[in-house]
Amino acid sequence: MGPDTENNGDSVASKLFGTLNGFMRKFLFRILSVGPVPNHLAFILDGNRRYAKKWKLQEGTGHKCGFWALMSILKYCNELGVKYVTIYAFSIDNFKRRPNEVQYVMDLMHEKIEGLLKEESIMNQYGVRVYFIGNLKLLPERVRVVAEKAMKATENNKNTVLLICVAYTSTDEIVHAAQESCQHEWDEIQAMKASESNDGGEIISNENQEEHRFINLVDLEKYFYMGVAPDVDILFRTSGETRLSNFLLWQTSTCLLYSPRALFPELGLRHLVWSVLNFQRVYPYLERRRKQV
Ligand SMILES: CC(C)=CCC/C(C)=C/CC/C(C)=C/COP(=O)(O)OP(=O)(O)O
Numbered sequence: 001m002g003p004d005t006e007n008n009g010d011s012v013a014s015k016l017f018g019t020l021n022g023f024m025r026k027f028l029f030r031i032l033s034v035g036p037v038p039n040h041l042a043f044i045l046d047g048n049r050r051y052a053k054k055w056k057l058q059e060g061t062g063h064k065c066g067f068w069a070l071m072s073i074l075k076y077c078n079e080l081g082v083k084y085v086t087i088y089a090f091s092i093d094n095f096k097r098r099p100n101e102v103q104y105v106m107d108l109m110h111e112k113i114e115g116l117l118k119e120e121s122i123m124n125q126y127g128v129r130v131y132f133i134g135n136l137k138l139l140p141e142r143v144r145v146v147a148e149k150a151m152k153a154t155e156n157n158k159n160t161v162l163l164i165c166v167a168y169t170s171t172d173e174i175v176h177a178a179q180e181s182c183q184h185e186w187d188e189i190q191a192m193k194a195s196e197s198n199d200g201g202e203i204i205s206n207e208n209q210e211e212h213r214f215i216n217l218v219d220l221e222k223y224f225y226m227g228v229a230p231d232v233d234i235l236f237r238t239s240g241e242t243r244l245s246n247f248l249l250w251q252t253s254t255c256l257l258y259s260p261r262a263l264f265p266e267l268g269l270r271h272l273v274w275s276v277l278n279f280q281r282v283y284p285y286l287e288r289r290r291k292q293v
Helices: 012-032 048-054 059-080 099-116 141-153 170-198 206-211 217-222 269-292
Strands: 040-044 084-091 128-133 160-168 234-237 256-258
Touching: 012 059, 012 269, 040 059, 048 059, 059 084, 059 099, 059 160, 059 269, 084 099, 099 141, 128 141, 141 160, 160 170, 170 217, 234 269, 256 269
Parallel strands: 040 084, 040 234, 084 160, 128 160, 234 256
Antiparallel strands: none
16 A cells, blocks of 8 residues: 555545544553653654655655654654653754755745644644754744744643754754853853952852852753753664664663664554563663663
8 A cells, every 4th residue: 555645534434443543542552551651752753765765756755754654653652641752853964965855844844833833733632832952043034933933832732742853963952052051150150250349359269169160960951952851761763773863862871772664654653562662671771770870
């Protein structure tokens, strides 16, 4: 059977099948919830173009199918009780791709984000709060504006948090956090000096100065774009690839890496269930590692 590139599931048969599927899925998720359910899943969306090639579609249609796969995964995560879902939608390096591909993905993002703003969108149906994560200044103005609108429009949604990394790389995030943290320290030292001279020359204690000389872990994490989410529990990279490609290097130190052979648009329920079962198998080990950090 070929791919459903427009996500049309409107026939009576497909609706009936969808309802049946929904019941079975909820039953399956009940059983899975007996064990620990991961709190944060992250996805490197790999294989959209290969999917288009495989089915002899236009390259951009592969990205479109990737978007529909993402919506299904988001729905399953919501039903299973996974709180945070992060996706690597576009890296800073992706801007080096052919201009017409960059343009296509930006247009698709713009169109889909506008769709997410609609009343009947999955974001509102499922109570999903959206964050756009990364150096958003690098985005075309119209995409940035609609992204900011979507963050504002969903800020009161409470069920699942969707973090969309665009114009993102992990090293850029770390540099940004270090710069912000240094700036904050510098501002504090200047404020202390100013109050010292106002107080008629009271000397800043050595301890106080020491405290302000080093950036510590907690400070740095405060300034991460990803600071709104906890560390990742399972990192998916589709297409059987096992590279991290500069994605969430800081937040994945104690997670399970899962790389199914499926291309991203082929990612489905069975992959999610299998990854959660694997997570439950290694959970005691991950927990021990986390307590040691
Ligand atoms: C609003 C919103 C969340 C939109 C998301 C749109 C979307 C699915 C973007 C993915 C873009 C991308 C560079 C995918 C990687 O596949 P690839 O091109 O690297 O495929 P390949 O590995 O086969 O070359």
